Amino acid sequence: MGNDILVVAEHLGGTLSDTTFELLGMAKKLASQTGGSTVAALIGGDDTMLSQLGAADLVVRVGGGEIADFNPEVHGAALEAVVAAKQPRIVLIGYTSMGMDLASHLAVKADLAAASFAIGIEAGDSVVVTSQLYGGKMNVTTDLGSGPCVVSVLAGSAPADDGRAHGPPASEDLAVPPTAGKIRFRRLIEPEAGDVDITAQDMLVAIGRGIGNKDDVEVAEALAEALGAAVAGSRPLIDAGWLPKTRQVGKSGLKVSPKLYLALGISGAPEHIEGMKSSSTIIAVNTDKHAPIFNFAHYGMVADLFDVCEELTEIVEEKKG
Numbered sequence: 321m322g323n324d325i326l327v328v329a330e331h332l333g334g335t336l337s338d339t340t341f342e343l344l345g346m347a348k349k350l351a352s353q354t355g356g357s358t359v360a361a362l363i364g365g366d367d368t369m370l371s372q373l374g375a376a377d378l379v380v381r382v383g384g385g386e387i388a389d390f391n392p393e394v395h396g397a398a399l400e401a402v403v404a405a406k407q408p409r410i411v412l413i414g415y416t417s418m419g420m421d422l423a424s425h426l427a428v429k430a431d432l433a434a435a436s437f438a439i440g441i442e443a444g445d446s447v448v449v450t451s452q453l454y455g456g457k458m459n460v461t462t463d464l465g466s467g468p469c470v471v472s473v474l475a476g477s478a479p480a481d482d483g484r485a486h487g488p489p490a491s492e493d494l495a496v497p498p499t500a501g502k503i504r505f506r507r508l509i510e511p512e513a514g515d516v517d518i519t520a521q522d523m524l525v526a527i528g529r530g531i532g533n534k535d536d537v538e539v540a541e542a543l544a545e546a547l548g549a550a551v552a553g554s555r556p557l558i559d560a561g562w563l564p565k566t567r568q569v570g571k572s573g574l575k576v577s578p579k580l581y582l583a584l585g586i587s588g589a590p591e592h593i594e595g596m597k598s599s600s601t602i603i604a605v606n607t608d609k610h611a612p613i614f615n616f617a618h619y620g621m622v623a624d625l626f627d628v629c630e631e632l633t634e635i636v637e638e639k640k641g
């Protein structure tokens with residue numbers, strides 16, 4: 321085992337994910353603690369992606385055009401090969417749909433200690449991981465020993481800008497390891513944009529379970545109309561049928577980055593944060609001052625969302641004359 325930090329670069333539809341850059345920023349800090357280097361594994365991917373990974377000291381490429389789409393079997397084997405070749409101390413993977421597949425596969429196959437839901441990592445004599453559990457209601461610290469280990473990290477745990485550096489990094493190629501070919505990629509099904517495309521809005525009034533019941537959704541709709549915004553929601557509202565699926569923000573919904581994201585009665589679970597954390601301005605209203613959404617909001621208000629909605633709608637309507 322060396323002292324290097326390996327980041328798994330994640331991409332979909334030809335674009336590297338924000339998570340990749342968040343992990344690279346985190347890896348650089350960890351590498352300064354371990355005295356090692358930052359290495360990125362680019363499985364599939366192209367030269368444009370490679371040129372965006374300048375924050376890594378070295379990029380190990382597996383496959384290029386040979387691996388066009390995500391396949392847990394192929395990516396798992398490729399990642400095993402990178403880890404066997406580079407012997408990193410810590411492997412960082414995003415806690416995403418792809419990362420969930422890869423981190424557990426790697427932990428078992430390469431016999432690595434593992435922690436998930438990470439929001440912070442310190443690498444001294446031991447690797448100590450802080451994980452956020454129960455939708456952000458509890459933080460747990462795990463000592464993974466000296467390593468080697470694999471840690472899957474929640475989206476939004478570090479600034480993506482810290483891991484963005486253009487310019488071609490040093491790179492080397494590894495051959496794609498053979499696999500049994502039991503899993504085949506068929507097609508990517510994108511969520512439909514529907515009545516209103518919430519990904520294209522400048523302002524979103526987003527509501528969560530704090531809204532209480534279906535009839536009260538109209539309170540948020542009135543505010544949205546006054547503001548010229550659209551209504552979006554957290555998953556429980558969509559599961560309950562209070563809003564259509566096309567309005568869901570988050571891991572299993574749509575990713576949005578409006579100029580204003582007004583989060584009303586949303587607790588800030590990691591799966592929700594993943595979908596809205598890159599909004600330019602986030603304002604959260606919640607009756608619970610400990611709600612995790614306040615860790616991500618630029619402005620927060622401990623208040624009843626109904627009071628805020630009513631007053632804000634009135635003020636906006638008045639201003640419009």
Ligand SMILES: Cc1cc2nc3c(=O)[nH]c(=O)nc-3n(C[C@H](O)[C@H](O)[C@H](O)COP(=O)(O)OP(=O)(O)OC[C@H]3O[C@@H](n4cnc5c(N)ncnc54)[C@H](O)[C@@H]3O)c2cc1C
Nearest residue numbers: 528529530554555570571572573585586587591592607625
């Ligand atoms: C694999 C997976 C995928 C998921 N995908 C998604 C996803 O895409 N999107 C998503 O949102 N979730 C997703 N989830 C669910 C996620 O874990 C949370 O359960 C969900 O985000 C919680 O929604 P919420 O914040 O509306 O509800 P809660 O967590 O119940 O929070 C409600 C909040 O409202 C506050 N509140 C109550 N009354 C008021 C009031 N009158 N005024 C102001 N505040 C009030 C409470 O203090 C609380 O903080 C996923 C979960 C899993 C396991």
